Amino acid sequence: MSVPEGLFQGLKILELGAGAAGPVATRYFADQGATVVRVESGVRPDFLRLLHFRPGDPHGLNGGPMFVLMNPNKLSVAVNLSKPEGIEVALRLVGWADVVSENFSPRAMAKWGLEYQRLRELKPGLIMVSSCLFGQTGPQRMYPGFGGQGSAIAGFNHLAGWPDREAVGPSGTITDSLSPRYVALLIAAALFHRERTGEGQYIDVSQIETGVYSLSEAIVRASARGEVMTRRGNHAEDAAPHAIYPCAGPDRWIAIAVFSDEEWRRLCEALGAPGLARDPRFARAADRLVHEEALDAALVERTRALEPDALMHRLQAAGVEAGVVQTCADLLQDPQLAHRGHFVRLRHRHLGDLRFEHYGICFSESPRRLETPGPDLGEHNLRVLGSVGYDELEIRSLVEAGVLA
Amino acid sequence: MLDGIRILDLSEEPGFLAGKILGDLGADVVKLEPPGGDRFGRRGPYLGEVADPERSLRWLALNTSKRGITLALATPRGRELFGRLAARADVLLETAAPGALEALGLGWETLRAERPRLVWCSLTPFGRTGPYAGFRAHDLVLVAMGGNAALTGDPDRAPVRCTLPTSYYAAGPEAAAGIAMALYARERSGHGQLVDISMQECQLATLVTAPGQYSLSPQLRGRTGARLGGTREIWRAKDGDVSFGLRGGAARIPSLVATVAWMAEEEMAPAWLSELDWKNYNHNLLSAEEIARLEGAFSAFFATKTRRELFEQALARRIMLAPCNDSREILEQPQLRSRGLFTTLEYPEFGARIEHPDFFAKSSRGRIGIRRRAPRLGEHNAEIYGELGIDADGLRELASQGVI
Numbered sequence: 001m002s003v004p005e006g007l008f009q010g011l012k013i014l015e016l017g018a019g020a021a022g023p024v025a026t027r028y029f030a031d032q033g034a035t036v037v038r039v040e041s042g043v044r045p046d047f048l049r050l051l052h053f054r055p056g057d058p059h060g061l062n063g064g065p066m067f068v069l070m071n072p073n074k075l076s077v078a079v080n081l082s083k084p085e086g087i088e089v090a091l092r093l094v095g096w097a098d099v100v101s102e103n104f105s106p107r108a109m110a111k112w113g114l115e116y117q118r119l120r121e122l123k124p125g126l127i128m129v130s131s132c133l134f135g136q137t138g139p140q141r142m143y144p145g146f147g148g149q150g151s152a153i154a155g156f157n158h159l160a161g162w163p164d165r166e167a168v169g170p171s172g173t174i175t176d177s178l179s180p181r182y183v184a185l186l187i188a189a190a191l192f193h194r195e196r197t198g199e200g201q202y203i204d205v206s207q208i209e210t211g212v213y214s215l216s217e218a219i220v221r222a223s224a225r226g227e228v229m230t231r232r233g234n235h236a237e238d239a240a241p242h243a244i245y246p247c248a249g250p251d252r253w254i255a256i257a258v259f260s261d262e263e264w265r266r267l268c269e270a271l272g273a274p275g276l277a278r279d280p281r282f283a284r285a286a287d288r289l290v291h292e293e294a295l296d297a298a299l300v301e302r303t304r305a306l307e308p309d310a311l312m313h314r315l316q317a318a319g320v321e322a323g324v325v326q327t328c329a330d331l332l333q334d335p336q337l338a339h340r341g342h343f344v345r346l347r348h349r350h351l352g353d354l355r356f357e358h359y360g361i362c363f364s365e366s367p368r369r370l371e372t373p374g375p376d377l378g379e380h381n382l383r384v385l386g387s388v389g390y391d392e393l394e395i396r397s398l399v400e401a402g403v404l405a
Numbered sequence: 406m407l408d409g410i411r412i413l414d415l416s417e418e419p420g421f422l423a424g425k426i427l428g429d430l431g432a433d434v435v436k437l438e439p440p441g442g443d444r445f446g447r448r449g450p451y452l453g454e455v456a457d458p459e460r461s462l463r464w465l466a467l468n469t470s471k472r473g474i475t476l477a478l479a480t481p482r483g484r485e486l487f488g489r490l491a492a493r494a495d496v497l498l499e500t501a502a503p504g505a506l507e508a509l510g511l512g513w514e515t516l517r518a519e520r521p522r523l524v525w526c527s528l529t530p531f532g533r534t535g536p537y538a539g540f541r542a543h544d545l546v547l548v549a550m551g552g553n554a555a556l557t558g559d560p561d562r563a564p565v566r567c568t569l570p571t572s573y574y575a576a577g578p579e580a581a582a583g584i585a586m587a588l589y590a591r592e593r594s595g596h597g598q599l600v601d602i603s604m605q606e607c608q609l610a611t612l613v614t615a616p617g618q619y620s621l622s623p624q625l626r627g628r629t630g631a632r633l634g635g636t637r638e639i640w641r642a643k644d645g646d647v648s649f650g651l652r653g654g655a656a657r658i659p660s661l662v663a664t665v666a667w668m669a670e671e672e673m674a675p676a677w678l679s680e681l682d683w684k685n686y687n688h689n690l691l692s693a694e695e696i697a698r699l700e701g702a703f704s705a706f707f708a709t710k711t712r713r714e715l716f717e718q719a720l721a722r723r724i725m726l727a728p729c730n731d732s733r734e735i736l737e738q739p740q741l742r743s744r745g746l747f748t749t750l751e752y753p754e755f756g757a758r759i760e761h762p763d764f765f766a767k768s769s770r771g772r773i774g775i776r777r778r779a780p781r782l783g784e785h786n787a788e789i790y791g792e793l794g795i796d797a798d799g800l801r802e803l804a805s806q807g808v809i
Contacts, residue, residue, distance in 0.1 A: 007590040018656075020613055028582065047656040054689050065621050069614040116769070135767070140740035143720055144660065148638050149727035152648035153738070157639060157729040159567040160557060167639055167646045167729045168630050170548075170567050170611065171556035177610040181578035186766055188585035189406040189430055193770075195592040202769040209746055209765035212735055214422065214574040216762050219747075220466035222732035223760040224452050229732055232568050234545060238448060242545060244554065244563040251627060253564055255549035257542075259445075316540045323546035325564050327555045328619035328626075331609065334550075339535030342606055343616070355620035360576065360607035361583040362532065364599035366590070 006033020007366050011191070014039060014097035015074070016090075016114075018046035020147060020173075021207050022103030022131060023071055024180035025187070028359060029099075030073035031368045037075045037097075037384055039090055042377050042405050043082065049377070059350040062376040068348055071374030072356050077385065078378030078404050081112050085403040092388045094119050099187055100128040106141045116202040125200040127190045131183050133175075135206030147173030147207070154211025155218060161231040168231075178214060179207035240288035241267070243296050244325060247308035253325035254308045256299070256315065261285060263320055270318035271302050344370040378404060406773065407432035410588065413490055414471065415499040418446045419543075419570075419604065420528045421467035422577025424498055427584065428470025429764035429775055435490070435789055436471040439478075440809055442782045452755050458782065460755060465779045469750070469761065473780025474789045475809045478509055482808045489793050491516055495597075496524045496584055502541070503533045513599050524587040524597040528580045532603035542604075544570035551608020552616070559630040575611060576604040636688060637700050639729065642712045646729040649707070651699060652688040653725075660725040661686070664703070667722055673706045736760060750778045783809065 011034035015026050023038070030036040040046055048067040057063055077093075080086045090112070094100060100119060102109055109115050109130070116128045133150050134141050150173070151157055157169035186203050194200055212219065221227040236242040239259045247254050258264050261284055268277035276282060276298060281291040288295050303311065308324045315322035324330065331337060332355060340362060343355040356370050381404050385395050398404045410432040414424040428434040447458035452465065476490075477483040488511070491497060497516070499506065506512055513525050527533050530542035531550075540546075545566055548554045553571075554564035583600040591597055609616065615626070631639035636651040649664075650657060662683050668674035678699075691699070707715060712728035719726040730738065736747065748763040763774045786800060786809055795803070803809045 007586055024610070028586070032586070045655075047654045050654045051652075052689060053654070054687065065618050066614050069617040134740050135744055135765075137767075138740045138743040140720055142723075143740075144723050145725045145727055146650065146653055146657070148633070148648045148650055149725055152639075152646075152727040152729045153735075155730050155732055155735050156567065156571070157646065157648060158731050159569060160565060162559065162562060162565065165559060166631050166641055168558055168565070169639060169648075169729075170571060171553055172611045172613045172615070174571070174611060176613060178575065178578070181575070181582055181610075182766070185426070185578055185582035185585055186406075188582055188589055190768075192585055192589040192592060193406045195589060199770065204767040206744065206765055209741065209744070209762070210578075212741065212746060213762045213765050214571075214577070215569060215732070215735075216422075216425075216466040217463055217569055218732040219736060219762050220759055221450060221462050222736055224462055224465075224757065225450065225454070226733070227450065229568050231565075233565055234563065235568075236545070237450075244545070244549065244565070246563070253549070253554075255545045255554065257545045259543070319541070321541045321543060321546050323540070323542060323550040325549045325554045326552050328552065328612070328616045329623070331552050331616050332620060336531050336535045336537035336603075337606065337609075340532055340603060340606060342609065351621060353620070355617050357609060357614070357617060358606070359610060360579045360603050361586075362601040362603075363583070363587065363590075364601070365594075365596065366598075 006369065007363060008032045008034035011035070011099070012097045013037070013099045013101060014093050015101050016109075017101070017103035019048055019103065020070060020176040021179050022101060024177070025131070025183035026074070026101055027072070028184040029187070031358065031370060032363075032366060035075065036073065037077060037093065037380070038071065038375070039077055039079050039093065040377060041078055041080050043080050045377070063350050065351060065354070068351060068374035069354060069356060072346065072370050073372055074375055075380035075384055076375035076377055077381050080403055080405045083401070083403050085398060085401065087112055087114070089385065089398070089403065090114060091122060093384070094126070095123055096388050097123070098127065099191070100126065101183065101187065102129070103131045105132055105144065106136045120200060120202070125194060125198060127187065127194060127200045129183055129187055129203045129205060131179060131205040131207060133207050135209065136204040147176035150175035150208050150211065154208045155215050156211060159218070159229060159231055162233050163231055175207045175211045179205065179210040182210045235292065240285065240292050241295055241299055245296075245300055245303040247303055247311065248305050249307070252308050254303060254311055255323050255325060257321040264288065266318045267315065267320045270315050270320060273302055346370060346373050348373040406430050406768070407585070407588070409433070410496065411435065411494045412496040412498055413437065413494040415497070415501065416528065417443060417500050418463070419573045419576065420498055420500040420580065421446065422573060423526070423528060423580035424471055425467050425469055426578060426581040426764070430773060434471040435785070436468060436473045436780060438473065438475050438782060440475045440807060452752065452757055465759065466761065468779035469775045470777055471780055472785035472789065473783065474786050475783040477808050478511070480806070480808050482803070482806065484509060484511060486793070486808070487511060488519070490789070491523065492520055493792065494523065495588070496526065498526045498528070498580070498584070500528045503529055503538045517597065520597070522591060522595065522597045524584060524591065524600060526580055526584050526600040526602065528576055528602045528604065530603070531605050533601045544572045547572035547604050547608055551605045551611070553608055553611045556612070556615070556626060556628060558628045560628045564628060572604055572608055576602060576607040579607045636691070636696055640704060640707045642707050642710055642715055644711045647707060647712055647715055647726055648729060649703070649726040651696070657725060658683050658686060659723065663722040663724050664726070667718055667724070668702070668706050673709070675702055678702050748775055750775070752778065
């Protein structure tokens with residue numbers, strides 16, 4: 001049965017917070033028909049609205065590309081929570097919502113009187129998720145940090161780079177992309193539970209802990225055998241070749257991974273390198289690991305003059321794992337991503353045409369949708385407050401009193 | 406949260422985490438292996454350094470809260486049993502190449518006809534359809550094709566990945582989320598559906614909108630080593646690396662001010678730094694010389710401190726600085742320990758106890774977390790096949806035919 005309106009048609013989510021980790025989590029629901037309302041304020045703006053700001057930028061808080069790209073399909077109300085009337089507005093919106101998702105530092109919600117104990121009295125069955133760096137409890141809960149610090153504490157940075165150099169960390173402050181998936185999962189699981197039982201719940205998520213949990217293998221190896229895993233370039237314990245090789249063109253590369261002797265024979269054949277296939281140093285997987293340096297040097301000689309995309313197709317056709325190291329420009333033209341409709345072009349009123357992105361799930365019964373770019377601050381004050389019972393006169397006086405700001 | 410949901414899990418290593426998450430959340434996950442075991446998924450290193458698939462630490466780490474059975478899908482009897490197991494399942498989780506299960510007559514269309522409530526989650530490198538659907542990929546190729554490798558590593562060397570397969574760790578919770586969403590939808594519609602996860606597509610989220618930013622101003626960033634957006638993110642302390650940034654706008658400035666105040670107390674803040682006008686500080690306006698000057702001053706200071714000294718002061722002074730922890734340091738991290746993140750599982754047959762990260766979320770409705778250790782090969786054959794009315798004699802017969 002097709003549900004063209006989306007899996008979450010009719011679901012109402014109230015979002016408080018800033019940055020990437022909180023707002024990305026609710027995207028999954030917004031793209032499947034939920035109404036997601038961001039409560040934010042120009043008094044203490046979401047730092048993503050200003051990350052690329054330079055004095056003189058004409059669009060101010062509404063021209064931050066990262067904010068715009070991360071918050072499509074959402075509505076924005078500007079509410080100053082340092083005013084009692086602002087808290088009243090927030091409470092009215094909680095009464096409207098099925099789910100409250102917030103990622104402030106631990107004391108903030110309680111300071112405003114917006115803690116779960118109070119909100120659930122207002123709204124029985126409420127689902128609320130808090131997601132901050134270190135969680136709501138514990139001696140270091142008030143530690144301030146961004147995703148970069150979260151990735152470092154959780155262990156990702158230590159694992160990426162070259163053994164003879166400083167850590168580099170996988171690009172993109174990894175807990176910022178990892179923790180929202182878990183928050184989305186927990187919201188969905190809590191909704192499922194509510195659907196079956198009528199019960200709501202409060203869930204406390206530490207972004208750093210989502211990272212440590214994901215790296216369970218490293219922790220278990222440390223606990224069981226005292227092993228300290230570290231960065232090793234692209235070396236793998238069980239595959240060779242397993243590296244990224246240069247290709248023709250500026251900064252062009254291809255990843256090649258060979259797990260079996262059969263794949264090794266196919267690689268040599270596809271590269272037209274029978275000499276390599278016969279080389280006894282490379283005959284078996286264990287030999288190739290021992291002679292990895294010589295192996296990589298021999299392969300570099302055979303890849304460096306080749307065009308990466310054609311080489312990928314040739315190797316994949318031969319049954320060898322290979323993939324171009326794709327740049328952002330490559331991704332925007334990737335035919336597979338195009339097939340899945342990953343990028344959607346939307347026009348933003350200040351920035352012009354931008355490519356917005358979907359996440360990694362396609363549901364057979366319900367296409368994902370991207371319809372509006374990230375909102376201007378307070379763009380939906382009238383519509384949202386109107387839907388929870390404020391009339392135009394009240395809204396205007398709240399604006400004049402600096403409450404809707 | 407997912408109590409009573411039966412998940413039939415056919416997945417290989419890329420899907421281990423997805424099944425573990427669902428099991429830790431309360432679902433009844435039944436993990437299916439070929440009769441000889443998942444040889445790749447059960448590879449070393451091994452507990453006690455004994456090369457035995459039952460001691461594979463990867464397996465033990467990523468298959469908690471699952472029960473385990475064996476079944477040879479290549480045999481007609483195996484396929485018949487699979488159909489009966491699937492008929493009792495709410496969810497099927499698999500990582501087979503697109504078309505592989507269809508070739509055995511076990512495709513989505515076949516199964517959904519028999520069981521319309523079934524949620525089928527397919528986790529593949531590039532998705533089930535499309536020009537690259539037939540491409541093969543494990544982690545290295547996925548981080549390359551998904552865009553992260555191009556931005557990770559030092560500019561004078563090849564792009565790099567993490568030592569562990571982070572592309573699986575991105576896709577695992579995404580798949581689990583897709584399954585939970587489909588289960589919620591099923592409560593309302595009565596129907597299951599196909600949840601098609603592309604691991605490549607999951608990788609793109611790690612770029613935190615870089616492709617969209619490129620569509621606005623087409624300049625390729627390339628690899629910048631320990632730097633991010635023009636300024637340093639990872640710094641050398643006396644005994645290793647720490648994360649600390651100069652960018653981030655107003656939210657970062659108190660941390661920079663606090664750092665400089667600490668440096669001044671130790672007489673390591675140059676006069677120009679102590680006098681810097683932080684009110685008007687904007688990292689987007691820094692010249693290369695200003696960046697070099699700032700980085701020089703902070704680098705010189707951090708190099709005189711151990712990571713522990715730096716983090717202690719970061720906590721006391723609210724500085725956004727953190728050590729790049731290794732796994733043993735994480736096991737000892739006081740905040741993580743105080744929240745009970747780690748749980749000890751017993752492996753009596755090996756005389757071992759291992760600490761695992763438990764499921765982290767704290768719910769007002771009670772504990773969520775690991776419910777059992779990873780299964781031994783075929784450990785739960787009697788329980789699960791017993792549900793189908795197969796008794797001990799029947800199991801022996803199936804074993805002798807190589808079906809289980």
